[in-house]
Amino acid sequence: MKAFVTLLFLAVLGGAVFWYVTRPGTAGAETYAGLTGDAARGETVFWAGGCASCHAAPGAEGEERLVMAGGTALASSFGTFYAPNISPDPEAGIGGWSVADLGNAMQAGVAPGGAHLYPAFPYTSYTKAEPQDIADLHAFMATLPASDAANKAHDVGFPYTIRRLLGGWKSLFLDDAWVLTNATTDRLARGRYLVEALGHCGECHTPRNRLGGLDTANWLGGAANPAGEGRIPNITPGGLDWSEADIAEYLKSGFTPEFDVAGGEMAEVVQNTAQLSDEDRASIAAYLKAVPAVESAAQ
Template sequence: MRRLIGGLVLAGLAAAGAGWLLTAPDRLPEGSFAGVEGDAERGARVFTAAGCASCHHAPEAEGEARLVLAGGQRFASDFGTFLAPNISPDPGQGIGGWSQEEFANAVMRGVAPGGAHLYPAFPYTAYARMDDRDLVDLWAYMQTLPASDTPSQPHELGFPFNIRRGLGLWKLLYFDDGWVMDDAEGQELVRGRYLVEALAHCAECHTPRDALGGLDTGRWLTGAPNPNGRGTIPGLTPDHLSWEASDIAYYLETGFTPEFDSVGGHMVEVVENFASLAPEDRAAVAAYLKALPDGGAME
């Protein structure tokens, strides 16, 4: 009996050790951005395309106050409610004490400076495709923003979703920094893919998810239930969105649809972001959406 119990204990310890290794954070190689100087002016455009302020400004902030990334907005989901953290340059409550490398690991790998996994409510699975130069420029720009000493609020999650280490298994299942549209040809389509799949992270809202919250890439951008439980988010594939490319580009600039309706909800801020980008960027997004297959299956 003692041998049996001893064997079970050893097997349990071995399983726990294997699980601990499997769920360990995966960081970028050390020195990935060494010697690269960021350009804050270029970083401002990356910041806008990535929609950083849209999620991280304080609730109800307007105008220039939206550049104070104090956090606090609430995002409901099937797993609980996530609260956007303070990512202003404040060294105590924000990310002002982080290094560029720590920032890169958070944005592109979902790993906090202390090694904890970040929840994928933060779209690092999309930002993982970000160009290294854009990452460095974004970091440079964020250092120029106003600081806020507003403390970040904890997420409101129940068991087992409040166990961050389990996100290591989630990443093994769903973290993939490859392109969904892997055969993009031509400069415009490549740029559109970069904006849609990486910076603007459109799939985070417009692609359905499975029971564990992973994106169903076989139904890429075909629409999804609204995480807050109210209504649905429309599909963007040609079988769901019949607009001409010029209509899509115009909508991203003005918020007006071909049916003379206007943008609403969270898309208001998305359109405001895209309206600040170059016309070529809006045209590239439109080209990408028109190139999608019906049903969203890329293979």
């Protein structure tokens, strides 16, 4: 009987610790309190953040890329995730969200109802974003067309259906520290912000460990394609010998120095970076030339 009571006590204690460690944590309303969004500045955040690449309907072109109806499939080794409707529709989309709601989703990975969001949504990068940029993005997204498209359920199996486990995952991998610590010029600092935070380039170009966390020791050194075909390239100086001008031009036009053209998912990215200023594209290029070289992609 005593052994049973002891085991019961340990089980209850373990459950309480698990519940505490995995609780959804938010940035707090005070982080976003008093911020007034500017839609014009928010448009830059929108394109830098690549929102249309995932949240526009698959195959959308032209003005339809501004309808954030969702539906894009995001394959991973943990299952297939589907980008949700983030249009201003108050029922199907996020039209009822406050700036704090959007901020906590983007920077803490927590939905307004308190549930953990899957890191297929790159909040591990957006956590480095400035709260004012979140407010500006919120203002811009309110100007976009509404869509009543229903969200598609993610295709994941047990135990990944237990969202509470993501609390433990976040304690390991949700970190707002910069990878490039020595951004010594304004241009480098801007490039770092665009690449590491808003642009979330590392989410695709950096290999992951078995738990899905980014291997920052091989930052931007290339990674397996989660769709299962080929590899996402190494874009450090160890794998990309383009000049800063070459990189900036590619981000504007999609043309490589060899007059090839961006294809696949990168073509989507270029549609976003083409909307940025020449100065921002030059900042991204400067950052990519400054990061430590990874001579061979981690396998």
